[in-house]
Amino acid sequence: MDGNKSKRFLKNSFRFQLQSDSLPIGKTQLFRLYFQSNDDVFDMGFPFSGSFICVPIGTKQELKLLFILQLWYPLAHFEKGFQMNGSFVLKTPAFFAKQGMKTFLYSLFFVGISFFSGDILADDFTDGVQSYKNGQYQQALSSFEQGASRQDPRSEYALGILYQNGLVVKKDVERGLQLITRSANRGFARAQNYLGVMYYEGNGVEPNSDRAFEWYGKAAVQNYPDAEYNLGVMYALGKGTRQDFGEALKWLRKAAMHQLPEAQYGLGVMYARGLGVEKNPEQSAYWFGKAAKQGYLKAQNKMGVLYTEGTGVPRDEAKAFRWFTRAAEKGYAKAQYNLGILYENGKGTNADKTKAIGWFRKAAAQGNADAQKRLKTLKATS
Template identity: 75%
Template sequence: MNIPTVIKDPDIPLHSITRAFVSIVFSFAIACFAGDSFADDFTDAVRSFKNQQYRQALSLFEEGASKQDPRSEYALGLLYQNGVIVKKDTRHGLELITKAANHGFARAQNYLGVLYFEGNGVEQNPETAFKWYGKAAVQNLPDAEYNLGVMYAQGKGTRQDFSEAIKWLRKAAMHQLPEAQYGLGVMYSRGLGVVKNDEQSAYWFGKAARQGYLKAENKMGVLYTEGTGVEKNDAKAVHWFTRAAEKGYDKAQYNLGIMYESGKGTKADEARAIDWFRKAAAQGNSNAQKKLKTLHGRS
């Protein structure tokens, strides 16, 4: 029986994923300065919001914004952008977020970059997105560092420059951002902006995988089946495929099915293989759909 090899994720250097912490509560929580021991309108507003005292929170955010506190401007802008505890008003939200960005608040600058990159509520403009990402990145905001690296790697909003992409991805990766760690893994695997190095590639994929990044978990499985940058080990491949498959990642589900069908790294079990193929096929995975047709035709 001819068992196909596992499938890899497309070796596109980076997703154009832009991170903006759309979750309002989380946005507020991370925007708080952990070292602040004093009370002000913003920190009181966050506390009120977390305690579901929304009217008081809104009043305090508005008070802070009237004093040109960029944290309050950003938070209030997010509320209007998303229609949380206020009537949705994306135009007013954009005005407030722009004020916060112009006042130097890095999270607001990154968020504006997201809006301009995606054309969300504004005319799509990669050059403007690049400008805002850059302003936030030089303030050491990991998401902006990552987004700036994406722009350089893809040549969007700026010239394509893999060396600059590596510089900013590395900064974000050192701040433990898994997307950036995965991106560095791809750059090392392809020799983009760096000398091709399979061991370094596996190192960065591994760091992202250990943070639960699905594509990296699947990639580690692939590397262990190939012995690329790591010692070949089918049992470890099964471990990584399982981690991603159990979280619903279709490529890992298909790959885990292949491992069970072939008996590589685990005991051969056609029933379990079919079960994983079905899970992947249900998500539209064409390889799994073809595999199921083949297996049904054989039976």
Template identity: 35%
Template sequence: MFLIAACGYSYFLYLAAVFTTIQQADAMKYIPFGGLLLLGLMFLHSCGSSAFEETKRKAEQGDADAQCQLAIMYREGDGTTQDYGKAREWYEKSAAQGNADAQYDLGYMYDEGISVPTDKEKAREWYEKSAAQGDVNALNNLGLMYLRGEGVEQDFERGHGYLSQSAEQGDAAAQFNLGLMYNNGAGVDQDFAKAREWYEKSAAQGHAGAQNNLGLLYWSGEGVEVNHRLAVQWFGKAAEQGEVNAQCMLGAAYLLGDGVEQDPERGYELLRASAEEDVPLAQYYLGVMYENGDVVEQDDEQSRLWYARSAERGNERAQLELGRIYLEGRGVPRDVEEGRKWVRLAMDNGNEEAKTYWEEKGL
């Protein structure tokens, strides 16, 4: 770390000298600025290589922290060519000496199948070793494994326990996951107030998922009083980080002027971005917009395409609309069987309007 800092400091001094020289020059055309800058970049690169070599030297001498750092450098391609295989080898050496960070990262490699075949049991074993030392990331991931029954028999109580240990140490991901448990009543009694508490802690640390879900609570009034303006604020924070579900909700709010000054164009932009990321609700809204010619030109084909993408991902309102399109032959040849299929799916997914439509049409 000191070597990197020293090199960075020296590099900035070097650049300062370059610019000073240029400012003092009588004829700038004689100053090879590009060459000087290239030399500076080469100098900084050599510092990175030196840091790598120094870390490698310590790692080869058995320093567990250096071994873990070397693994990270191979993983990130920092000062060397990226090499996940070598990263795993050095993680293994460090983890064997009890380094909690290496144990977690090694568990993650097995969890995600990075340079090794996916092996949930090995992932769990390494997470357990790291979690035993209090590593919040390992505690969180181990909790999720117990909730999902991955590499271990499903056990909501143990999953909740591990998540709680991590969340109480301030881990934003674990706080979000605990909020989800209470929000959905997964392994615990459903409790929107507790969900809100954990979402708030996580959202305050910038967790986009928690910000979005907190917005949803305020939007629907679950565990809190309905407050669409506050909901929009949370959707905005999450959307700025690229949270696609928040982009959908924020887009709908702008489209309708609900909780924010109406701006249909901005609403369309957000909904389009979300729909392109396969958020079913956003795709449904685009279908409606193209069907009615709201903000965009009316286009039956575009409407059908967006309804279809949404319907295929389970949105029951889109399934109903797609069924109507085929039954009524709007922009497509009339196809009773295809129409019946989509209306039936909407009914199966609990859409009451689909049931009424089915009965009225005698389907």
């Protein structure tokens, strides 16, 4: 794989995934980055909650660790590295990278953003990235400020995020908004999408669906997957524009083809309900499955439901059990409840009332009403 080809691959393979408990934008963010060298894949992902603030990762030091993550990219080989859970614990303690690497790319993860650079260039932005990585936060701030003064949209965006989240500098949401808006006005797609989310959620600005739609559109036409998805959601909901399921389907499909799992899930919903397209249970199951295989918890639970019902796929309680288990073990309450039902009734697994109650309790602790009701019933009949 030559250098230019590898750079194109890496740029195209980045996925910023915004997972929501409902179809629209919000609530939980999931990053996934796929690196490939020949047939080997490096796969990592870690969940987030809240609006661009990592709730499970609580300390500023942990946020700073998140700010930058340098990944070495060998031309020859890359083994699976590590995965992060909400507790910020590495399942595997380190990268397994081979020696003798000739080139590398690094990825800057910064509370909801990513920048790609090929070979390191001597400019203010990359100097700022390197300084931040080395713990030289004031030097990083200075570099980003210099870059912003030279109208570099990457630096403006990075500096804006620092102000938005109170990292290195005193939190100043208004200043952050100004910088991010400048970057967006210069055509930086990530800033445009971020600004769209700010207006949609009312994060530092008055909620304004029209402005959100406008900014999503600017980023979407640059083939930015997150914005394609967000624009599709806006069309589906009729937010900031007329409701148009045909347009929603178009933009969700674009994002789904960019391997965005929430868009794949959204396509599954469209096919299941016949929104903008004829109902097609098989196509619906196909797209739910694509999202589920990427670790999208809602889709994993959905696949469990489909296999339980035999909708769009052959009925298979053993497969339903496996999908529910995958989502339940990662804390998805609906899957925990569904898994409890399978254990209670001995479907797809041996009946085990103790395990059933255990999963009902986990789901109930998260506020799942069905699990709470089931526990009361079991208690009354025991």
